[in-house]
Amino acid sequence: MSMFGKSRxxxxxxxxxxxxxxxxxxxxAFTMITAGSAxxxxxxxxxxxxxxxxxxxxxxxxxxxxARAGIFWDNVNVTTINVVxxxxxxxxxxxxxxxxxxxxxxxxxxxxxxxxxxFGLNCNIGSAGGTCASTGTAVTYTQKTNCTNASSCGLxxxxxxxxxxxxxxxxxxxxxxxxxxNKKGGTNPLTWxxxxx
Numbered sequence: 001m002s003m004f005g006k007s008r009x010x011x012x013x014x015x016x017x018x019x020x021x022x023x024x025x026x027x028x029a030f031t032m033i034t035a036g037s038a039x040x041x042x043x044x045x046x047x048x049x050x051x052x053x054x055x056x057x058x059x060x061x062x063x064x065x066x067a068r069a070g071i072f073w074d075n076v077n078v079t080t081i082n083v084v085x086x087x088x089x090x091x092x093x094x095x096x097x098x099x100x101x102x103x104x105x106x107x108x109x110x111x112x113x114x115x116x117x118x119f120g121l122n123c124n125i126g127s128a129g130g131t132c133a134s135t136g137t138a139v140t141y142t143q144k145t146n147c148t149n150a151s152s153c154g155l156x157x158x159x160x161x162x163x164x165x166x167x168x169x170x171x172x173x174x175x176x177x178x179x180x181x182n183k184k185g186g187t188n189p190l191t192w193x194x195x196x197x
Contacts, residue, residue: 003021004021004044010018011103014136021061024189025067025158032141040074040075040101041070041072041073041074041075042073042074042172042173043070043071043072043073043086043112043173043197044071044072044197045068045069045070045192045197046068046070046194046195046197047066047067047068047069048065048067048192048194048195049064049066049067050066050067050068050181050190050192051064051178052064052080052096052179053190054070055181055182055183055186055188055189055190056105056106056181056182056183056186056189056190057095057103057105057183058102058183059095059096059097059103060097060120061095061096061097062095062096063093063094063095063096063103064092064093064096065090065091065092065093065094065105065159065179065181066090066122066191067089067090067178067192067194068087068088068089068090068154068177068181069087069088069175069176069177069194069195069197070085070086070087070088070175070196070197071083071085071086071087071114071173071174071175071197072084072085072086073114073173075170076127077163078169079163079168079169079170080143080161080162080163080164080170081116081161081162081170081173082159082160082161082162083128083158083159083160083161083173084159085158086114086156086157086175087155087156088110088112088143088145088151088153088154088155088157088175088176089153089154089155089176089177090102090108090110090152090153090154090177090179090192091149091151091152091153091154092152092183093105093152096139101140103150103151104149104150104151105147105151105181105182105183106148106149106182106184106186107146107147107148107182107183107184107189108127108146108147108148108150108179108180108181109123109145109146109179109180109181109187110144110145110146110147110153110154110155110177110178110179111114111142111143111144111145111177111178111179111180112130112142112143112144112145112154112155112175112176112177112178113140113141113142113171113177113178114128114140114141114143114156114157114173114174114175114178114197115138115139115140115141115175116138116139116140116141116162116170116172116173117137117138117170117171117172117173117174118136118137118138118164118168118169118170118171118172119136119164119169119171120136120164120165120167120168120169121134121136121137121138121139121164121165121168121170122134122136122139122165123139124165125139125162125163125164125165125168125170126160126161126162126163127160128141128157128160129141129143130143130144138150139162141197143155146149153176171183174196174197175196175197176193176194176197177193177194178191178192178193178194179191179192179193182191
């Protein structure tokens, strides 16, 4: 992990969880449930650095930022899953030069993908905002957040409930963060994506 690694990851998670005011414990493991299983919990958090780049920073050294994703959920039974907290953001924008000072991006685009997996599903299982697409075994909600001249940008998720239609069931809820950064007048923005969590 980079020089800004674990401590900034934990600090970022605490800041965003604090805004939601939900007492959860950050974990890295992901748990799935299957049809007929008992009460389960799942979720976790992940982070991915951009690497130093001048594509979005005016610094001659370039700058680095971190994309972060986190979600925590539990299921009442195989047809109902409750999301208790989540976040999707980019932060810790730091100049890669010897000063290591905080920088801003002129234009920030954060795309949050929330995917509910299972069987016999459609977009009527619940609402996570944004647009919705369904394949029958997965429902994906897409939310977009934009910021200008900022050093962080993202989305804080509160309580959400998903209920499978008759004959269907739910197995998991996952989240991914996609980030695009650009500088003023830039024509080659930097994009990167976290893993699904």
